[in-house]
Amino acid sequence: MPEPRIAAVILAAGLGTRFGVQPKMLAPFAGKAMVRHAAEAALASAARPVMVVLGAHAGPVRAALDGLDLKIVENPDFAAGLSTSLKAGLAALPQETQAALVLLGDMPRIGAAHLDGLIAAYRAAEPRPSAVVPVRDQRRGNPVLLDLRLLKDDLEALSGDCGAGPILNRRIDVMEVPSDSATGFDVDRPDGLDGGGLD
Structure with missing residues (x-):
């Protein structure tokens, strides 16, 4: 059986x-x-292709990603919330894509090893989970891996300023992978970048 x-x-x-x-x-x-850190981590992982969804400040962000082998998707509805960007990115994937790692561009400490760990857990699972999520101190974090076939209807119904979290919270087929890393948090304020060496 071919790998997904x-x-x-x-x-x-x-x-x-x-x-x-x-x-x-x-x-x-x-x-x-x-954002370039997140993109480089994704490109160093086993995931392909790597899509980046742009909206606010699309021109400067695109320039910051110059030279990387990325597929760019612009979301004209970005102001309507996170769900619109998630749906735009997923809609642009090749039809044969079975699962997608979803990363936040404001997670500069993420590394390829974290992404490949989620991929390996998904590929080894039988039956396939609807998602694979990292867990640290009993809290789910990001990035997450989503099975696009199992979650298709739920993802299409998403709206507003939320990602897949509410969907996964009500499912019993989500695989949790322990993580001892503090990389799985996004940066909301400038002080979140302080002291930030890469793991």
Whole structure:
């Protein structure tokens, strides 16, 4: 049985209003824009293709990702909430894609090893889970891996400023993978970047 095709979708379309005047995705972290760290981690993982969903500040964010082998999707409805960006990214994936890693562009500490760990857990599971999520201190984090076939109807029905979390909270077929890493948090404010060496 062939291995399932797994893609990556990076959500980088939000306004980042809590971050201040500077576009959050462009905030410098360890010498480069925050969003570029997430993109490079995805490209270093087994996921293909890697999509990036842009919205607010699309031009400068696209420029920050210059030279990377990414597929860019622009979401004209980004102001209507996170769900619109998630749906735009998933809709642009090749039809044969079975699962997708969903990353937030404001998670600069994420690494390819974290992503490949989720992929390996999914591929080894029988039957396949609807999602694979990292858990630390009994809290679910990001990124998450979504089975697009099992979650198809639920994902299509998403609306407003939410991702897949509410869907996964009501399902019993979600695989939780223990994580001892603090990488799975996003950055909402400039002080969230302080002390930030990459793991």
